[in-house]
Amino acid sequence: MADSPAQQTEATNMSSDEHAADNVSQEHQPAHEEAWVEEETSEASSRDRMLAIVFGALMVGWAGFCVWAQRDSLSGGAAPSDWMSGLFELLVPLLLLALLWQALLRTGRAQQRRFADTARMLAAESSALEARLTVVNRELSLARDFIASQSRDLESLGRVATERLTGSAETLQGLITVNGDRIERISHVGESAVANMERLRDQFPVLGNAARDMTNLIGSVGNIANDQVVALTSAMGQLEDHGAAGRAHVEAMTALIARTIAEFEQQSSQLGNNALATFADLNRQSEDFQRKIYERDQQALAETEARAEKLVDFLDSRNAKLIEIEERSIAQIRERVNILASECDDILERMGENRDQAGRELVDMIEALETRLTEAIDRVAMTDEGAIANARARLSALAEEAARIDASLAQGFAGFEADLARRQDEAARREREALAALEHRMAQFDEQIAGREEAHLAHVEQLAQRSESIAERLAAIDADIASLGSRFTETNGDIAGSMEQLEGRLHASRQTLDDNSRAVASLTDDSVRLLEVLQAGKLQAEGELTGAIAEARDRLTGFHGHAERVGALLKDAEARGAVLAGHIETAKNDGTGAVEVLERLEAQLADVAERSKALAEQTRGELQDAIAALTAGSQAAVESLRSDQNEAIREVADTIARDSNAAIAEALAREAQSAITELQEATERASEASRESARQLRDQLAAVNELTGNLEQRVATARERAEEQVDHDFTRRMAAITEALNSSAIDISRAFxxxxxxxxxxxxxxxxxxxxxxxxxxxxxxxxxxxxxxxxxxxxxxxxxxxxxxxxxxxxxxxxxxxxxxxxxxxxxxxxxxxxxxxxxxxxxxxxxx
Structure with missing residues (x-):
């Protein structure tokens, strides 16, 4: 393992401190002491050489003397005992001389010089030990500073992690706020749709009024026809005396009017049945729409509450876990730092005790050496050697202790750094896992929102298309009403022409009609009965239509109440903070309901237009038939009476023609104009309401489109991140599996x-x-x-x-x-x-x- 830059710097400082300590110890020695030591050394060496020469010469002389003294015994073949005694006599003096030489070497300045060398060596070793201890203290202070800086780094890392978590929580809160704003916007869209439905509901009375006006128009036309019939009856009363021809014509007219009344009653009953079926269908669709809105609202509320609770629980648990892990890590690091500081203090204390003990032992040893200088040479030599060995052993033990302390400190630092790195990696990994899980949940949430918004956009597009089709159909209705007005004008012209012809033909028979009043009496009675039948049919049709309209109005009022309750439920769901997906679904349901309501309104408008058209055509046909029948009867009566009272009948006919022509033309023109005006106003109001609804729907579509664009952008970003993460994880997993396969291939190939x-x-x-x-x-x-x-x-x-x-x-x-x-x-x-x-x-x- 390579040393870190800090350790290399510390080693460099340590070596420099040792060299500085050696230099200081060498600089403190005086110059004259060095000179004295050199002089003493030279003198001691010369005296030792002289003693060695003298004792060597004595030993050689003694050996030569002994050999010369024993020359006779050596040459004569002495016994082994003689050899032993001769050898003893030779070696004993030599040993005495050697002992005397060693005693001279051990006494005096030589011995003091050796003790001084030993003391200087011990002083140098103690200085080196002190310098080493200083370096160790400096390293310990550096280690303490390093540990303090690491603690600060850990605290800053915890603060940064806390700030990141706080920032993430604020971001989530901002996203929730934005989603709330968007939900409010969608709720406003729903309220606008409800308002549009209310506006459309308000148009129903207008349509009812239009139908009522049309009924009144038909009644007024019937009244006018009744008046005309009364006038004709009074005119025909004058023709009663003219015979059976007038009665036959009157009977034919009565049968024609009876058929007309029967057809009118059939059309009225069919109109009532259609109205009842339409309103029953509208009631059923309203109930289905109310039930669907209530069920989907309850489902959306349940889903919203469940998702909000899950999100809050997940954020709380994740925040609590991160805070707990951070506090536990900080507590463990502080505990390790305290333990390491206490161990460092214990080591320093033990080193100080060892240093004091070594100093005391060194002083005691020097004092013992000074007190035992006078003892025997053997004890002095043994004591000297023992003291030097002990000093060296203690110095080596101190060096080993210092090395062991350095190793333990280095090992502690390495373990601390490894533990710190492991904890940092674990914290980063947990943070990445939490962020990945959160991003995954947000991606799922965005995908659901995107899917629901696409469905909503599709429904809104269908709604826009149907609104356009409604506008087109309303324009077609306008065109039909305009054509109906033109047809009414043409019918007016035809009726006016027919009346003019009738006036011309009856002008000649005016005087004759006075004489035939008795013959017309029976016709008057029949006309009165016809009038009663017409009034009864009119009252029956008005009663059924009014009842159907009132029932439809009551049902629409109930639907309005249901719509208000649905609006209250929507506001309650908005107050509870439902998520974006539920409200998008609700807006989609509201849009679907609005589309259905517009479709039903469109069908009803088309039905009303068709019925109005059919009623107008039927009225015009009936009037034409009645006028034709009257014309035919008048012509027959005139032709039958022409031979007797031509001029009288002509005058009566002219009078009746002028009066009936003017009355009928005036009544038809007035009623037709009022009916056309009211229909045009109702059509314009319906068209304006449809245009306003279309504009509001376009604005809502623009807002929803903008919201959809933002959501699609977020979904695309989240999808890209997820794909990058998945690709990275997939590549790493595939690389690990491939490495494992290659490793297994080694064992497989080894089998063959x-x-x-x-x-x-x-x-x-x-x-x-x-x-x-x-x-x-x-x-x-x-x-x-x-x-x-x-x-x-x-x-x-x-x-x-x-x-x-x-x-x-x-x-x-x-x-x-x-x-x-x-x-x-x-x-x-x-x-x-x-x-x-x-x-x-x-x-x-x-x-x-x-």
Whole structure:
């Protein structure tokens, strides 16, 4: 393990401090002391040489003298005992001389000089030890500063993590606030849709009034016709005396009017049945719409509350876990720092005690040496050697203790750094996991919102299209009403022409009608009965239509109440803070309901237009038939009476024609004009309401489109992040599985051939991880499937390795097939070296036989 820059700097400072301590100890020695030591050393060495020469000469002389004295015994062949005695006499004086020489060396200045050298050496060692202890103290202070800085870094890291968590919480709160604003906007859209429905509901009385006006118009036309019939009856009363021809015409007219009344009653009953069916359908659709809105609102409220509670619980638990982990990590680090500080203090205290003890022992030893200088030479030598050995042992023990302390400190620092790095990695990993889980949940939430908004946009587009179609149909209704007005004008002209013709023909028979009043009396009675029948039919039609309209009005009032309750429920759901998806679903449901209501209104408007048109055509036909019948009857009466009272009848006919023509023309023109005006006003109001609804829907669509664009952008961003994370995780997982497969291929190839070339190992170490996989494929090509199967069945280690290899490869293959381009990647994977080895092994062990 390489030393860190801080440790290298500390080692450099330590060596520099040691050299400085040596230099200081050397600089403090005086110059004259050095000169004295050199002079003493030279004098001692010269005296030692003189003593050595003298004692050497004495030993040699004594040895020569002994040999010269024993020359006779040596030449004469002495006995062994003589040899022993001669040798003893020779060696004893030599030993005495050697002892005397050593005694002279151990006494005096030489011994003091040796003690002084020993003291200087001990002083130097103590100085070096003191310098070493100073360096150790400095290192300990540096370590304490380093630990303090690490503690500050940890505290700052905790603060940064807390700030990040706080920022994430604020971001989530901001997103929730934005979603709340968007929900409020969608609720406003729903309220606008409800207001539009209320406006459309307000148009129903207008349509009812239009139908009522049309009924009044029909009644007024009937009254006018009744007046005309009364006038004709009074005129025809004058023709009563003219005979059976007038009665026949009157009977024919009565039958025609009876048929007309029957057809009118049939049309009125059909109109009432259609109105009842339409309002029953409207009531049923309103109840279905109310029930759907209530069910979806309750479902949206439940989903919103559940999601909000889950999100709050998840954020609270995650925040509590992070705070607990951070507090526990800080507490453990502080505990480790306190333990390390206490250990450092204990080490310093022990080192101080050891230093004091060594100083005391050194002083005691020096005093003992000074007190024992007068003892025997052997004890002095033994004591000297023992003291030096003890001093060296203690110095070596101190050095070992200092080295052990350095090693323990270095080991403690390394463990502390490793623990700190591990905790930092663990905290970063947990933070990444939490962020990944949160991003995954947000991605799911965004996907749901995107799906629901797409459905909502589709429904809104359909609503816009249907609104446009409604506008087109209203324009067509305007055109139909305009054409109806033109037809009314044409009918007026035709009626006016017919009346003019009738006036011309009856002008001549005016005087004759006075004489025939008795003949017309019966016609008057029949006309009165016809009038009563017409009034009864009119009252019946008005009663049924009024009852149907009142029932429809009551049902619309109930629907308005239901709509107000639905609006209250929507406001309550908004107050509870429902999420965006539920309100989008609610807005979609409201839009669907608005579309259905518009469709029903469109159908009703079309039905009213068709009925108005049919009623106008029926009225015009009936009037034309009545006028034609009157004209035919008058002509027949005039022709039958022309022979007797031509001039009288002409005058009466002229009078009746003028009066009836003017009255009928005036009544039809007035009623037709009022009916056309009211229909045009109702059409304009309906068209304006539709345009206003279309404008509001366009504004709402623009707001929803903007919201959808923002959500799509967020979804795209979240999807890109998720895809990048998934691709990164997938690549890392595939690399790990491939590495495991290559490692298993080493054991598989070893089962067929034990020897591996050094070049292959070198290539494997240089990064070619697939070399042993290719080697295993080559070896399996040379083997037969039966032999591979036998090895698989007999060798348990080989079987376990093969099963693990196949399991890992199949797991990787499943992961690859689950991706977007999994088939192509799977084919490439099977054609690679690891894929070939998998296929060969699977075929050899009968895994792919089936």
């Amino acid at each position: 051939e034990d020897e591996v070339a050094d070049t292959q190992w070198a290539q494997y170490l240089r990064g070619d991880r697939g070399i042993f996989t290719r080697r295993a494929v080559r070896l399996l090509d040379k083997q037969e499937a039966r032999s591979v199967h036998e090895i698989y069945m007999n060798d348990s280690e080989f079987r376990e390795t093969v099963n693990r290899y196949i399991h890992d490869f199949e797991a990787m293959l499943r992961n690859v097939l689950s991706t977007r381009d999994g088939n192509a990647v799977a084919v490439t994977l099977l054609s690679s070296d690891v894929g070939k080895l998998y296929v060969m092994l699977a075929q050899a062990i009968d895994r792919l036989r089936d």
